[in-house]
Each structure stands twice: as structure tokens, then as C-alpha cells.
Amino acid sequence: MKRDGQVRDVIGNTIKEKKLLSGAIVCTVLGAVLVSLVPPLILAQIVDRLTAGKDVTAVLMLLYFGMLALTGLLESVREGLLIVFGQKITHALRSRLMKKFGRLTTDNVNRQEPGTLVSRFVGDVDTVEKLFTSGIISMFADACRIVSILVVIWFRNRGLSLILLLLLPVLFLFTRQIQKRMLAAQIENRRAVGRASAYVPETLHNIRTIHCLKKETYMEEKYDQYIGVSYQAMERTNFYDAVYSPVILILNAVVVAVVMLLSASGNGKILTLFGMSAGTAVAVLSYISQIFRPVESLGMEIQTIQSAIAGIHRINEFFALEEKKEHPKSTGVRATKEVPFVEFRDVTFGYEEHVVLEHMSFKVMDGEQATLSGRTGAGKSTILKLLLGLYEPLEGDVLIHGVPAVQIGEEERRRLFGYVEQSFHMVPGTVRDQITLFDERITESQIRKAAELTGLQDAIEGLEHGYDTICTPELFSQGQWQLLSIARATAAGPSLLLLDEITANLDADTEKTVLQALNRAAQNRTVISISHRTSAKMGKIIAL
Numbered sequence: 001m002k003r004d005g006q007v008r009d010v011i012g013n014t015i016k017e018k019k020l021l022s023g024a025i026v027c028t029v030l031g032a033v034l035v036s037l038v039p040p041l042i043l044a045q046i047v048d049r050l051t052a053g054k055d056v057t058a059v060l061m062l063l064y065f066g067m068l069a070l071t072g073l074l075e076s077v078r079e080g081l082l083i084v085f086g087q088k089i090t091h092a093l094r095s096r097l098m099k100k101f102g103r104l105t106t107d108n109v110n111r112q113e114p115g116t117l118v119s120r121f122v123g124d125v126d127t128v129e130k131l132f133t134s135g136i137i138s139m140f141a142d143a144c145r146i147v148s149i150l151v152v153i154w155f156r157n158r159g160l161s162l163i164l165l166l167l168l169p170v171l172f173l174f175t176r177q178i179q180k181r182m183l184a185a186q187i188e189n190r191r192a193v194g195r196a197s198a199y200v201p202e203t204l205h206n207i208r209t210i211h212c213l214k215k216e217t218y219m220e221e222k223y224d225q226y227i228g229v230s231y232q233a234m235e236r237t238n239f240y241d242a243v244y245s246p247v248i249l250i251l252n253a254v255v256v257a258v259v260m261l262l263s264a265s266g267n268g269k270i271l272t273l274f275g276m277s278a279g280t281a282v283a284v285l286s287y288i289s290q291i292f293r294p295v296e297s298l299g300m301e302i303q304t305i306q307s308a309i310a311g312i313h314r315i316n317e318f319f320a321l322e323e324k325k326e327h328p329k330s331t332g333v334r335a336t337k338e339v340p341f342v343e344f345r346d347v348t349f350g351y352e353e354h355v356v357l358e359h360m361s362f363k364v365m366d367g368e369q370a371t372l373s374g375r376t377g378a379g380k381s382t383i384l385k386l387l388l389g390l391y392e393p394l395e396g397d398v399l400i401h402g403v404p405a406v407q408i409g410e411e412e413r414r415r416l417f418g419y420v421e422q423s424f425h426m427v428p429g430t431v432r433d434q435i436t437l438f439d440e441r442i443t444e445s446q447i448r449k450a451a452e453l454t455g456l457q458d459a460i461e462g463l464e465h466g467y468d469t470i471c472t473p474e475l476f477s478q479g480q481w482q483l484l485s486i487a488r489a490t491a492a493g494p495s496l497l498l499l500d501e502i503t504a505n506l507d508a509d510t511e512k513t514v515l516q517a518l519n520r521a522a523q524n525r526t527v528i529s530i531s532h533r534t535s536a537k538m539g540k541i542i543a544l
């Protein structure tokens with residue numbers, strides 16, 4: 001596991017980078033705790049002066065309201081700063097997650113389920129943000145608050161502080177019990193929501209099959225089942241929430257009543273513990289309500305921290321996934337007459353335990369055209385993946401102009417390879433973006449040349465905004481999308497075209513158009529293709 005990939009390090013780095021912000025948070029947290037202790041003490045003095053028939057000075061009144069205002073101000077500044085800090089953490093974490101995603105091995109990328117991946121980036125990162133906005137720091141502030149109030153009450157009414165010392169642990173345990181149950185329900189809810197959100201894109205993906213097999217009812221029932229589990233878990237959370245608050249309020253009222261009754265009892269012994277002036281009584285009342293609130297929040301904060309720990313654990317699991325090996329990148333892959341363009345030299349490769357290619361050797365020379373042929377599952381697409389450097393051979397060498405395919409640098413890839421798959425994968429953006437894939441090195445004339453080569457230029461120019469039209473799935477027909485695939489593959493002028501059953505999903509007429517475009521694109525290029533259709537086979541046959 002790479003240490004620098006962990007959530008803890010992202011948080012640590014953010015604290016280091018934002019020293020001023022972190023310092024300001026500590027100051028406002030401690031400041032708010034200390035300043036909030038003062039108003040009840042001033043109030044006690046005011047009430048004591050009034051009951052003794054003395055005047056209350058304007059300064060005392062102003063000080064009281066001033067301290068109240070300062071407490072409010074410090075608390076709001078603290079909340080604001082915490083939100084900013086939480087957002088910095090979120091930003092840093094999401095950027096790090098995306099970086100990690102880009103570095104995953106091809107196998108690990110294939111294994112990611114869209115719903116689960118989205119919940120790593122969204123839900124889990126949000127729980128880490130909450131750790132700061134309403135978890136660990138608020139918990140520290142609340143703990144400071146409870147201790148400081150207990151200290152002040154100890155000097156004002158020893159009896160009450162003893163009652164509170166006995167009561168607070170019980171209250172805390174009760175709170176924890178409730179929160180634990182709530183957490184279990186929330187986790188169940190999150191899992192159900194994850195399953196339900198993953199189910200929607202999955203269903204959309206298979207919607208044709210579902211309609212063909214008339215499986216709509218099964219689909220609806222399955223979705224209902226997922227959201228049903230989620231609603232049940234939410235109802236349990238709401239129930240605990242509804243029970244907890246009234247219990248706390250009643251307890252608060254009972255403590256106040258007991259203390260007031262005892263302080264008015266007239267019994268000398270009781271009064272040594274509970275006796276107090278009218279002013280102190282007012283202050284004590286205020287402190288009691290102040291001490292219950294943080295105990296109540298403490299439970300919530302523990303829950304937030306627990307969810308964040310679960311979120312952190314899942315994010316750390318993602319960070320621990322295996323990354324692509326770093327290879328020294330080649331800077332200049334040069335074509336020479338003596339070295340084959342593509343060479344498989346005694347290659348053995350398999351996915352985990354499953355060996356697909358054994359001691360495979362073949363050569364394709366510069367400008368040559370070859371078709372990979374073999375039964376389904378023989379490993380034809382795997383050969384293209386090895387050529388693209390997505391996987392490394394277990395044994396032997398996969399060479400492009402004598403250089404191992406995995407060592408070909410990013411800059412060189414588009415100049416070397418043009419890859420056309422069975423179906424087109426649209427990227428969000430315009431028609432131009434589909435062709436360039438946001439590669440700024442591809443010029444306007446290269447874009448137009450690629451469109452012309454595939455015979456798509458009239459269709460594109462006929463669109464309302466031409467090359468700047470935003471793409472939607474219904475913009476082109478299936479055959480036209482496949483032509484756009486060829487335009488995308490040839491735009492950067494690559495010397496090798498890799499074609500993976502590009503006409504597999506097309507009717508005979510469209511296949512003819514695509515093959516004509518392909519023949520134009522294949523001029524002066526090396527081509528390795530896979531096709532089961534005899535009509536689409538090009539050049540020499542490499543049998544698997």
C-alpha cells in the first residue's frame with residue numbers, strides 16, 4: 001500500500017498547506033468555548049445586584065450582551081472556517097482519487113462497478129468532509145465545553161456538579177446506544193441506495209434485452225426491493241431520532257426541577273451542597289441547558305466520525321488497489337526497414353490463472369496488412385490489448401519497432417496507434433471533440449481530412465453547428481458513428497491501425513461503406529484487424 005495515497009496523508013497535507021486556516025479554526029474553537037462561559041456569570045451578578053437592591057450598571061448590561069454577541073460571532077466564524085476546510089479536504093481527496101483511477105491496472109479498471117465507484121467519489125468523500133464540518137472538531141469543542149461548564153458549576157453549586165458527574169456518563173451511554181443503532185440503519189440504507197443507483201445504469205444498458213424478453217416486471221420488482229430496504233432502514237433512523245430528543249429534554253427539565261427543589265428545601269445539610277443565590281440559580285439554569293446540548297451533539301458527532309471512518313476505510317481500500325507498473329518511457333520509436341513494425345516474440349499471456357496465449361510469435365512489417373483469425377475466445381482482442389500496452393506479457397516480448405509496447409510514451413501513442421473498436425464510445429462534447437479526443441495537437445485541417453477520408457464531412461457540415469454540434473446518441477446512425485470511430489483513429493495520422501471487428505454490428509450495405517472508408521484509411525499504413533467476416537479480412541492471415 002502506498003503511504004502517500006492514504007486519506008490521512010491527504011488531510012495532513014491540507015493542514016500543512018492551509019496553516020492559517022487551521023490556526024484560525026483552533027483559535028475560534030477555543031475562543032467560543034471560553035467566551036460562552038462568561039454571559040451566565042455576568043447574568044448571575046446582575047440578578048444578585050437586583051435582589052440586593054443595587055443598581056445594574058450599563059457597562060455590565062453591555063458586557064453581557066457583548067459577550068453573547070461575541071460567542072455567536074466566534075461560533076459562526078468557526079462554522080464558516082470548518083466548511084471552507086472541509087471543502088479543501090473534499091477537493092484534495094477527489095483529485096487524488098481521480099489520479100489513482102488513472103493509474104489503476106487495466107484489470108482493476110475493468111473490475112470497478114460504476115455505482116460503487118461513484119459512491120467512493122461522492123458519498124465516501126462527503127463523509128470525510130463531514131468529519132471536519134460536524135465531527136471531530138465539533139466533538140473537541142463540545143468536550144471542552146462540558147469540562148469547562150463542570151468546572152464553573154463545581155465552584156458555584158457543588159451538589160449540581162455531583163449530580164451531573166453521575167448523570168452525564170449514563171446519558172452518554174444512552175446516546176451511544178441510540179447512535180449505534182442509527183449508524184447500523186444508515187449503513188444499510190447507504191448500501192441499498194448504492195445498489196439501487198447501480199441498478200439504473202445497468203438496466204439502461206440492458207434495456208433492449210429486457211424489452212425483448214418482457215422482463216419489465218422483474219426489473220421493477222428488483223428496483224422496488226432495493227428501494228424498499230432503503231426506506232425501511234430510513235424509517236428505523238427516523239424512529240431513533242424521534243425518541244432521543246424528547247428523552248434529553250425531559251431529563252434536562254427533571255435535573256432543573258430537582259436542583260431547584262433541593263436548593264429551596266431549607267435543610268442545612270442539603271443547602272451546603274445545593275444552596276445558592278438567586279443570581280447563581282439563573283446562571284446554573286443556563287449552564288444546565290448548555291451542558292445537555294453538547295452531550296447530545298457528542299453522540300451525533302461520534303456517529304459522524306464512525307461513518308467517516310467507514311468512508312475512509314473504503315477510500316483507503318481504493319487507494320491500495322494495484323497500479324500500473326511504471327516503465328521507462330521511450331522517446332522516439334523509429335521505423336526501420338530491418339525491424340518489423342509489430343513483433344510478438346514467444347509471447348505467453350493470461351488473465352490471472354487463465355492462460356490465453358501460449359508461445360505466440362508473429363511479425364507484421366511496415367506497411368503490411370494482417371488479419372487475426374481464430375475461434376471465439378482464442379485471444380484476438382487480447383493481442384490488440386497487448387499491442388496497446390494495456391497488459392504486459394507473462395513471458396516473451398510484444399514489440400513495436402523493437403520497443404516493448406508498455407514502454408511507449410503517452411506523447412507517441414496517438415502518432416503510432418489508431419484503435420477502432422466494435423462500437424463507438426462517445427465522449428461528452430462536440431463532433432470535433434469526438435475526433436480529437438481533446439488532443440490540442442490535432443489541427444483543424446487534420447480534423448477535416450479525417451472526416452473527408454471517412455466520407456462523413458457532408459453529414460457533419462449539414463448539422464446546425466457543424467463540427468461544433470454537441471453530440472447526442474441520436475445525432476448519427478450506427479454506421480456513421482463507426483465512420484466517426486475511423487475518423488478518430490486516423491486524425492492524428494497514426495502509422496498503425498488496430499481494428500477490432502469494426503463491422504460486426506453493421507448491416508451489409510453499411511458494412512460496405514465502412515469498409516470503403518477503411519480501405520482509404522489503410523493506404524500507406526500498417527493494419528492489424530480482427531474480423532470473422534470474410535469480406536472484412538485484409539492482407540495476410542495470422543491464425544491463432
Ligand SMILES: Nc1ncnc2c1ncn2[C@@H]1O[C@H](COP(=O)(O)OP(=O)(O)OP(=O)(O)O)[C@@H](O)[C@H]1O
Pocket residue numbers: 107110351354356374375376377378379380381382383
Ligand atoms: N479482462 C479480462 N479478464 C479475464 N479474462 C478475460 C478478460 N478479457 C478476456 N478474457 C478472457 O480471455 C479469453 C480471450 O478473450 P478475447 O476477447 O481476447 O478473445 P477473442 O478471440 O477476441 O474472442 P471473440 O472473437 O469472441 O471476440 C476469453 O476466454 C475471455 O473470457
